[in-house]
Amino acid sequence: MICQNCNEDEASVVITKIVGEQHTISHLCKACAQTLGGASGVAISIQTLTSGSAGTEVCGTCGKSFADFRKSGLFGCSDCYTQFGEYLPKLFKRVQGVRQHVSEEPVVALRDGPGTLKSELTEAVSSEDFERAALLRDRLTALGLEGKGGA
């Protein structure tokens, strides 16, 4: 990851600052961490990270305004992720160092439960997507919901 202060050198220092509900994580190179004088002077808040926006957007589902989000650092509901979506790649790049989720678990397995997994498996088999079918079958087996030969 690149240093959030100079945007040049590799970040090797992580600083977390928690004040009330505000969580901030800064990734800095060694030189910037030293120059800026430790944790108290360098925390980059979510407010700063999203400072380019006008802050007038409001989530249509929960009514949280982007200004509120910037102030508290907390999303109001899952739809805020869509509503404020255009700012999130930049936000997550700064807060977490990456722009997307990685998991060994197929997201669908936890979102929709075994019923959907089974229908996905049937669909994968009928469309001859055997790689995906094998993955789904393993998942169902792991859940104890599918025999070895079942499809």
Added chain:
Amino acid sequence: MTFDDLATRNAAWLDGSGLRASLVISSRVRLARNLSQKPFTNRATDQDKQAIVTSVVDAASASRFGDLAYFDTSALNGLQRQLLVERHLISPALAKESGPHGVLVEETEGASVMVNEEDHLRIQVIQSGLQPVEAYETAHALERDLAGELDFAVSQEWGFLTACATNTGTGLRASTLIHLPGLALTKEMDGVVRGVAQLGFAVRGIYGEGTESSGNLYQISNQLTLGRSEQTLLDGLNRVVGQVVECEMNARETLLREAKGQIEDKVWRAYGILERARLLTSHELMNFSSAIRLGIDMEMLPGLETGTINDIMVNTQPSHLQHRAGQPLDACERDVLRASVVRERLAA
């Protein structure tokens, strides 16, 4: 399980049975999850929060973890809530929440689920010793069971959607509670904290975020939750903790080589005071019990076990003492009772 049952028995993770348990007291994993179609706790009305409590409790009772007992923390008094904080079953933040909230607790206190903290669900598993992967597997099994009944907020792009961006993705925080007196005595702790931070892990006090270290006990946990798989995060924690353990063992070797007499004296003085004292503050107890943990580890105190010190550490905290007394106690009364409990446990 009633509140009194919980308050008067010990959690399984305190028994000192896990891998390297004299040094790594516990491994804890927590998964932050929210229900889709419901506002997060910070935007939820009391009605929403009550519906969330009902859904989660119903889902848990339909799972393999059906014997989890639900404690309605919004109906508990301040002392009872604080006891759950001291037990690491709820966070200080949940103890201060308004509206319906609570915690589901397994009889052994290994698995628990906070409901309506910053996220709708905070699934937690604590185990004795260095076992973050095993703790994760249990947490994941509970999560999987709950997912059969509940619809978690998740997206392909961002993974599990949490209230705070610092938890988005896996929602996984894995930590170990580790005793590092050697590094403190050789004044190498600052260097270790810096090194661990450079690897993307945080070092915090005994109760997690925003708390100070006490008794040379530190929590080491992953900072980042997005863009890395659960396995990568757990492997990373195991590796980092392994390195810290190695540094601690080196520091202890140095101490034994260069100051064995002083260390033995420190351990036995601590034991002598705990065995005889009539007044003990929390701070004194944590410091002396750190010396005793070190003594047990270095085989200087035969017959004394890590489980006994863990038991003392938990059961002499302010709310535990007051629950035992059955009434509120001022600081001086607590110090008297604390000393008495310690004498009783050491004599057993």
